[in-house]
Amino acid sequence: MKKNFSTLVNKNTITSLAIGGFDGMHAAHQELFKQLDSNGAILSIESGYATLTPKKYRQEYSKHPIYYYVLDEIKHLAGNKFIELLKKEYPKLKKIVVGFDFCFGKNRGYCIQELKDIFEGNVIVIEEYKIDNIPVHSRTIREYISNGDLKTANKLLNKEYKIYGTQIKGQGLGAKNFVPTINLNVEDFLLPQAGVYISKTILNDIEYNSITFLGHRVTTDGSYAIETHIFDENIINDDYEIQIKFYEKLRDNKKFDSFEELKEQILFDIKEAKEYFINKK
Numbered sequence: 001m002k003k004n005f006s007t008l009v010n011k012n013t014i015t016s017l018a019i020g021g022f023d024g025m026h027a028a029h030q031e032l033f034k035q036l037d038s039n040g041a042i043l044s045i046e047s048g049y050a051t052l053t054p055k056k057y058r059q060e061y062s063k064h065p066i067y068y069y070v071l072d073e074i075k076h077l078a079g080n081k082f083i084e085l086l087k088k089e090y091p092k093l094k095k096i097v098v099g100f101d102f103c104f105g106k107n108r109g110y111c112i113q114e115l116k117d118i119f120e121g122n123v124i125v126i127e128e129y130k131i132d133n134i135p136v137h138s139r140t141i142r143e144y145i146s147n148g149d150l151k152t153a154n155k156l157l158n159k160e161y162k163i164y165g166t167q168i169k170g171q172g173l174g175a176k177n178f179v180p181t182i183n184l185n186v187e188d189f190l191l192p193q194a195g196v197y198i199s200k201t202i203l204n205d206i207e208y209n210s211i212t213f214l215g216h217r218v219t220t221d222g223s224y225a226i227e228t229h230i231f232d233e234n235i236i237n238d239d240y241e242i243q244i245k246f247y248e249k250l251r252d253n254k255k256f257d258s259f260e261e262l263k264e265q266i267l268f269d270i271k272e273a274k275e276y277f278i279n280k281k
């Protein structure tokens with residue numbers, strides 16, 4: 001995880017700000033960031049519901065420092081008070097970048113026109129950004145991920161959806177009888193729909209091709225699991241933090257009549273995922 005470096009950058013140097021929630025740091029957010037100059041920063045207003053890029057993981061997706069404000073602490077402010085706050089905190093602020101639907105202040109009563117009226121500097125407004133005619137928004141991306149359509153979600157994110165987790169103990173069946181898996185505990189991130197996904201797994205900064213299962217192990221003990229199998233490697237993981245990047249869903253979770261049948265299916269899944277990476281090159 002890239003450490004947040006906003007604490008290292010003096011707010012007195014900031015000349016431009018992009019303002020919003022920024023969960024996902026998706027393709028439309030990146031369009032806003034393009035308008036920032038080299039002394040630009042991101043002002044992220046935290047509602048507490050970010051599940052695509054929870055706060056502590058967000059800095060990884062921008063070279064601009066991110067400053068966080070808690071929505072509950074600023075939402076009561078009248079428009080001019082919010083701008084006053086910005087001017088006080090960022091005395092050199094000359095430019096504000098927002099999207100077409102940006103509103104702020106008490107009852108979200110202040111939008112683009114009010115921002116232009118109150119702020120004496122330059123206000124840049126980005127029109128609704130779409131990819132393949134789909135408007136790019138965090139909530140839309142969350143829906144695609146929840147429905148297992150990682151291909152579309154990734155297109156809108158302009159990167160592969162990535163979650164962070166820590167290793168936990170599994171049943172020990174996989175390693176003994178067949179494909180070894182790393183079992184993960186994941187907090188804060190939205191999890192894709194249950195099923196089997198083509199993925200990459202990052203351990204100690206090394207990226208491996210992998211396959212990841214999420215769901216209730218309906219064939220064995222029935223408990224919910226997130227398990228990743230790295231191809232052709234004998235991994236003894238000692239890294240605390242594990243990252244999984246999702247590419248595409250291969251199939252739904254399924255109950256098999258025997259462990260043997262599940263094993264056969266998993267070998268087929270692995271073959272398919274390997275082919276995906278070969279064809280991708």
Ligand SMILES: Cc1cc2nc3c(=O)[nH]c(=O)nc-3n(C[C@H](O)[C@H](O)[C@H](O)COP(=O)(O)O)c2cc1C
Pocket residue numbers: 169170171172173174175179180181183196211212213216217218219220227228229252253254255256262266269
């Ligand atoms: C690629 C892959 C696909 C899987 N698919 C299913 C499935 O469709 N249904 C199911 O009940 N369990 C599925 N599992 C979970 C297995 O039940 C689990 O890996 C096995 O029980 C070993 O668990 P352990 O690693 O905790 O020992 C899958 C696991 C992997 C790695």
Ligand SMILES: Nc1ncnc2c1ncn2[C@@H]1O[C@H](COP(=O)(O)OP(=O)(O)O)[C@@H](O)[C@H]1O
Pocket residue numbers: 019020021022023028029032097098099100101102126127128129130135136137138139
């Ligand atoms: N598709 C888009 N096109 C243009 N601007 C956008 C788009 N999505 C978000 N923005 C802008 O980016 C900033 C962050 O918005 P936020 O509400 O976090 O995004 P989202 O709509 O994805 O939840 C705001 O200024 C918002 O107006």
